[in-house]
Amino acid sequence: MFHHLPPHFFCHIKKEEYDKQCKCPANEEPGQKSCNGCEPSCENPKPDVCTTKFCKCSCDCVKGMVRDSQTKKCVPKKNCPxxxxxxxxxxxxxxxxxxxxxxxxxxxxxxxxxxxxxxxxxxxxxxxxxxxxxxxxxxxxxxxx
Structure with a gap:
């Protein structure tokens, strides 16, 4: 299984290898949304603009969670300030x-x-x-x- 990368990248990194390189805190998983400006947050739960740069190790909130910009932690939407x-x-x-x-x-x-x-x-x-x-x-x- 390969990790999702922007279409213009020719190299592929196996998801398992990427996950091993990237240690993420609770409620987060390796991903590319946070470094590309399109991770859901309390202020913008449904971002529509995403860049396509590749970040070596980036952690995104798991499904159902959003980033609290004050604490920088992933929280359920209902817990947003x-x-x-x-x-x-x-x-x-x-x-x-x-x-x-x-x-x-x-x-x-x-x-x-x-x-x-x-x-x-x-x-x-x-x-x-x-x-x-x-x-x-x-x-x-x-x-x-």
Missing amino acids: LKCPPGEQPGSKRCNKCEPTCDNPNARPCTKIGCTSCDCIQGIVLTLRNTKTNKCVAQQQCPKN
């Missing part, structure tokens, strides 16, 4: 329904855990009146009743 829009940060208040809002600026204390959501950064409240945008706005920008 949450990306929040401007004015928000990862937290759990919104998914636990205890984030301050324009309708309820003094939200109840959070007691539940186990979920992750994008919460408004401290000093900003979430407006529920604008159901189209659901954006975080300063309390002074909340609609008046």
